[in-house]
Amino acid sequence: MFFKGLGKYPKFKKKGRSDSFPTECYANTIDNSGKPIELDGWCHKLPFIGVVKTYEPIEATTKRITISRQAGDWYLSCSYEFHPITTPQKTDAIGVDLGVKTLATLSDGKVFESVRSYQKFEAKLSREQYLNRHKEVGSANWKKAQLKIARLHRKVANIRKDALHKLTTYLAKNHGRVVVEDLNVSGMLRNHKLAKIS
Incomplete structure (x- = not known):
């Protein structure tokens, strides 16, 4: 982006500050080239990384996953579509x-x-x-x-x-x-x- 004149000079990330997982696609996001990523259970096979274990079971299908670190712990976040549920209003x-x-x-x-x-x-x-x-x-x-x-x-x-x-x-x-x-x-x-x- 910088060499094409479309962005500013890149700033290199400092270790230990706002850590995130670098991949080929995004600075802190795994994008499986538009293909869906299946999350099912406690262990998940992620593109570019391999098998990752989570503390809680996750069941979702997503196209993009972000891995970040906060206070020494790693977090996995993803977005997925769901149908809204309407509730009666008081x-x-x-x-x-x-x-x-x-x-x-x-x-x-x-x-x-x-x-x-x-x-x-x-x-x-x-x-x-x-x-x-x-x-x-x-x-x-x-x-x-x-x-x-x-x-x-x-x-x-x-x-x-x-x-x-x-x-x-x-x-x-x-x-x-x-x-x-x-x-x-x-x-x-x-x-x-x-x-x-x-």
């Missing part, structure tokens, strides 16, 4: 009041509490970072400590994602129209005191 429209102390308050009175995931692990994160302060950068002990810190950050992020998925799933299943107030929540969270609440 009310046609619902209003959502986003907050900082609470995740969201609905117009029907239902409240989704904030998970406060960062507060739960703040002391643990602080201690791990404190113990890591004098370790030699690049050493084996430094890498172990960095991995522990990365896993804690991933846990915090996953708790937040889980709460957001539960909220959005509830709204999508039970209501035909969702009205959200126009507040600059991201701007409010730039205040470090407010950000720690969420």
Whole structure:
């Protein structure tokens, strides 16, 4: 792409930062030349790689698979088509009041509490970072400590994602129209005191 004048100069990926699996087709994606890839069970035969084992059984047919690494663990993600299932709606429209102390308050009175995931692990994160302060950068002990810190950050992020998925799933299943107030929540969270609440 660069030599054809269609793209910028390529930036080489640094090991250990946003790791993904390089293939002949895409930087982090396996594309079997448009042919379907069958995933069935615990072990999967992937093009260009071979047999890969997963912690959970997967049954799907996809044309593209992305392999990435987060906090020392490898993840396999794929896209596939499915037929949507309609669910009976409780009310046609619902209003959502986003907050900082609470995740969201609905117009029907239902409240989704904030998970406060960062507060739960703040002391643990602080201690791990404190113990890591004098370790030699690049050493084996430094890498172990960095991995522990990365896993804690991933846990915090996953708790937040889980709460957001539960909220959005509830709204999508039970209501035909969702009205959200126009507040600059991201701007409010730039205040470090407010950000720690969420």
